[in-house]
Amino acid sequence: MELKEITDALSQHCPDVLRWSGAIAKTLRQFDISLGGKSSGSSNTDALTLADLTVQELAVAALRDKAPILKNCRIEAEEETGDLGAFAEESEYVISLDPIDGTKYFRDRTGDQWCVMLHLRTRDTVHYSLVYVPEDGGHGTWMEACGDRILCGPDDLTRPAREVLDSMTPVDVENWNGSSNIYLIGFQNRDVERAGEVTRLGLNGVAPDDMPGSIYPLLATGEFGGSLIHSPNIYDFPVSMHLARILGGDAVWVHNGESVNFDEMWMDDRADMLRLPGIVACSPKREYLDQFCALAKDWPKERYID
Numbered sequence: 001m002e003l004k005e006i007t008d009a010l011s012q013h014c015p016d017v018l019r020w021s022g023a024i025a026k027t028l029r030q031f032d033i034s035l036g037g038k039s040s041g042s043s044n045t046d047a048l049t050l051a052d053l054t055v056q057e058l059a060v061a062a063l064r065d066k067a068p069i070l071k072n073c074r075i076e077a078e079e080e081t082g083d084l085g086a087f088a089e090e091s092e093y094v095i096s097l098d099p100i101d102g103t104k105y106f107r108d109r110t111g112d113q114w115c116v117m118l119h120l121r122t123r124d125t126v127h128y129s130l131v132y133v134p135e136d137g138g139h140g141t142w143m144e145a146c147g148d149r150i151l152c153g154p155d156d157l158t159r160p161a162r163e164v165l166d167s168m169t170p171v172d173v174e175n176w177n178g179s180s181n182i183y184l185i186g187f188q189n190r191d192v193e194r195a196g197e198v199t200r201l202g203l204n205g206v207a208p209d210d211m212p213g214s215i216y217p218l219l220a221t222g223e224f225g226g227s228l229i230h231s232p233n234i235y236d237f238p239v240s241m242h243l244a245r246i247l248g249g250d251a252v253w254v255h256n257g258e259s260v261n262f263d264e265m266w267m268d269d270r271a272d273m274l275r276l277p278g279i280v281a282c283s284p285k286r287e288y289l290d291q292f293c294a295l296a297k298d299w300p301k302e303r304y305i306d
Contacts, residue, residue: 006093007128007146009067010120014130015142015161017062021055021116022134025100028054034107051106053081055099055116060084063095070095073120078235078273094121094262098235101131102214112136113214119239124261126242131216143216145242148173152220171220176247178225178284180204183215186230186279186303194299198228201291219243219284226283228254228292231275231303234265240282247284254279254296257289270304277301 028051060082063070075087077097087095095118100106102114112135120128131143132155140155142165150171156164180203184195191207198205203225216239218224226249227240241251241260251260255278265274278301281292 003093003127005069006073006120009069010095010118010128010130011144011146012162013062013066014118015132015144015165017059017066018116018118018130018132019140019155019157019161020062021058021099022132022140024058025051025055025106025114025116026134029106029109052079052099052103056097057082059097059099059116059118060086063087063097076234076274078233092122095119096121096235096238101236111211113211115214115216117216117236117239119242121238121262123263125245126238129216129239129242131214131239133214133217136213136217141214141217142168143220143239145220145239145246148246150220150243150246152217171247173247176222176284178219178222178247181206181218181224182283182288183211183218183224183227184208184229185227186232188230188303194228197295198292201295203288203291215240216243225285226281226288226292228279228281228296230279231266231268231277232280233268233271234262234274234276237276237280237282238262244282244284249282249284249286250289251280251282252289252293253277254281254293254299255301257293268303275303 056077056079064086072088073093073095074091075095097118101117105111106114115131115133117131119126129145133141137154139157144151144165151165151168153168182198182203182205184205185208187194195205195207264277268275279296281289283289
């Protein structure tokens with residue numbers, strides 16, 4: 001398979017799929033659809049709803065049916081529903097799907113920053129990312145990244161989704177100038193404390209409950225300048241890494257400063273998801289990465305300390 005064939009198929013078909021998925025999720029959000037099943041002890045991680053399962057069922061079926069080439073990719077999805085067996089068991093290309101990122105806010109109806117998203121990656125990096133935030137703005141917000149281009153802006157439901165994206169002016173990658181807002185998550189009950197430590201660097205650490213929206217459009221537009229995340233899962237975090245690298249930065253492990261890859265992953269049985277080990281700093285700004293590594297290199301690398 002050629003990489004461009006895969007990214008072309010994803011960019012052609014997935015905007016429609018994510019828009020439909022977002023519409024279904026918005027309808028389901030009106031009802032009591034909470035489910036059990038995760039026991040990590042973190043409310044941000046353990047939230048699970050019928051909408052997660054429904055959206056994944058739809059998205060997996062669409063990936064299967066819309067473009068046969070996509071079935072030659074391996075698929076990693078946060079939940080277990082859908083015809084996952086239709087995809088390759090082994091492939092250098094991995095499509096990763098998060099049916100609802102920000103499930104806690106979606107379920108509790110406490111914020112509109114939830115989104116539906118997917119990305120394509122290989123061992124070393126991410127090649128395509130698509131995020132749809134259905135309740136951000138009047139009709140939703142898009143973020144798409146592929147090659148050296150980032151598109152980000154409002155949806156227009158009177159036009160096809162692909163047409164809306166193609167009409168956007170790309171982010172000015174060469175002149176991107178992100179703010180000092182830094183997103184922190186994954187430190188269990190210490191997210192606020194860790195955010196305060198970042199603030200004392202002269203930046204502005206922001207814990208999950210204080211986020212004004214989804215991190216992906218905020219990072220693309222420069223309203224946020226990066227993130228510091230403990231053991232990020234491999235369904236959503238790689239999109240931030242993708243943006244950071246297009247914008248001239250990176251995602252690195254703070255304990256050694258090395259660029260993140262996907263050779264090292266572990267199964268978090270409490271949350272039933274795959275994660276990267278340790279603490280990861282992500283930013284388009286290299287100076288931020290240096291600051292994060294110096295600050296957090298001695299913080300505990302284990303996610304759970306019982």
